[in-house]
Amino acid sequence: MKVLVLGAGQLARMMALAGAPLNIEVLAYDVGSGQVVHPLTQQLMMKGLDTAVTYADVITAEFEHIPHNILEVCEASGKLQPTTQAIKAGGDRRLEKKLLDRASVASARYQIINNRDDLEQAVNTVGIPMVLKGALGGYDGKGQWRFTSVEQADQLWQEISPFLAATPDQAIVAEEFVPFDREVSLIGARGKDGSIAVYPLTENTHHNGVLSLSVAGKTDSQLQSQAETMFKAVAETLDYVGVLAIEFFDVGGKLLVNEIAPRVHNSGHWTQQGAETCQFENHLRAVCGLPLGNTTLLRSTAMVNILGEDTLADEILSLPQCHVHWYGKEKRPGRKMGHINVCANSLDELNDKLGELAVYLDPAAFPVLCK
């Protein structure tokens, strides 16, 4: 099978690595450069989207902010999985909120803001404090504001109105501020035959809006079951095929959907060492119409993001259950350069192992782990 991935970053790269043993050839369409490359070598493989679309058996995506004209070409070929609708819902908070309403899954109260009047109205419909999020293009904490008192309205609007003007079809989704205990995410796959396989919930810690640490296997069966029910509802509403990630707020044991990502997800990277089948293989199995792989947790596993660093102490390679995954990217401040998976036989042991790892990490680059 030949799979074309829209996007040529680390997610396509890890798909290529997971697909090779199944004789699944993964190519990547670099949306920025318009080139079709191999996601591991970044070598040019062929010219033009049309050629690649014809060559591929299946087309999928590693991110949701894909120009709509590209999605149209792919959708028209009948090879795109998940669908344009699912990808767009991941890239537009308005569509995402409508999807969640349609699937009847709980999420924060919201209102869409296109003008100053909408902002005033949101004070009543959503309530203060609220969080304002750009509908398009924002992730990793970018394009977000907190609205905590009515007096802020003028100043906020001064910031928001140029933001709205800067991008065609931009809007703001105002959401009630949810005083959550923690953020968790569920990664799962849905096959072409409607079969579903989900991984155990992952607890996620962010720093400055960017994922820093994910730990699998820390939640109870009640929370897992809530998450699975909501996953099923969203995936079935979209007739979704592939790996889907859902981020939740855990508010006193009740889950609210924060956002969805119609793709393999950073908080699922732990599955490379901690699960029977990793998320990258399961995504490929799903979109290729193969049976889904087993998603059992093999052992307690955590993932630590490597941000803006391109070297680590060699000692880390000596730590018995640490696995380093670099993405082969050029160093840039704050850039996702790789991750470290750490495994242990219990959560207590995992905590100890994260402590041993932290000794060899630069606290400035790994503030969550080295605190």
Added chain:
Amino acid sequence: MKVLVLGAGQLARMMALAGAPLNIEVLAYDVGSGQVVHPLTQQLMMKGLDTAVTYADVITAEFEHIPHNILEVCEASGKLQPTTQAIKAGGDRRLEKKLLDRASVASARYQIINNRDDLEQAVNTVGIPMVLKGALGGYDGKGQWRFTSVEQADQLWQEISPFLAATPDQAIVAEEFVPFDREVSLIGARGKDGSIAVYPLTENTHHNGVLSLSVAGKTDSQLQSQAETMFKAVAETLDYVGVLAIEFFDVGGKLLVNEIAPRVHNSGHWTQQGAETCQFENHLRAVCGLPLGNTTLLRSTAMVNILGEDTLADEILSLPQCHVHWYGKEKRPGRKMGHINVCANSLDELNDKLGELAVYLDPAAFPVLCK
């Protein structure tokens, strides 16, 4: 780090897959075509051995039957690991036997045969029954004869003499026939600093001279300890760097070395699922001067070779602890096309799982598993 592998087959391919997460770029020199290719895509990467030798930080090999002029170029660069001496010992049974003598490890009694007189003499020095093996180029059971009664001598010599004449510097190594209980192998790595990390012994079943099934974790600590001592002796005698495989005959609990392979080995493929660090990653760690990875057995694991088949029943992908590894090769009768790793929580469970797998396999292609 950039590693050039001599040989562009499945072993180089699996090294490339294991190296990518460590940002180790693996290129392959196809000795047959003289081209430098990427071992995963088989795309041409650069022209000429000299260019590749200059480009690489480290040079290593995936097989031992490499023309000596190529080895000379690589050795002269100072980048080749393991050394020419080790690679040659793997490709010439005369050198292998001398190495084993020098390392003082037990192996079958032998004599080198260059002419008819040597054959007569071997009847006394080695004894009948004996096994005659081509010194150069023979593996997977090719170029081997059994010598079981003196009356055979004439007929045998008629077969052997054209064999000797066909290849310059060819010879026969006559070995006493060892009535072994089973064949086992030890895969291990030795680092540039002399550190050694070995995997648990694997029990191997061959069919028509070709490896069919390997099962890890079936041997006791006494056998493991014997094997480790012999591994250390051989590796240190060669000042070996990289992964080294040693095949043994188990004769009533006493190990005799059958042969060595100065490289990652088919009987170590189970480490991809069954060990903390797989043999491919450990080979790269060793030759790149990085710390060796942990070799602990995670769970009982078996490897089943896929010979001459390029499809399997989809149901196999549904078996929870089965992992299929294809090599992306064109189908040819008997060719090593891929393997299946099967994991379980105990040896009994592993046996059951192999039985479940066998249901979906063609008995003609998998005679050992389907017997």
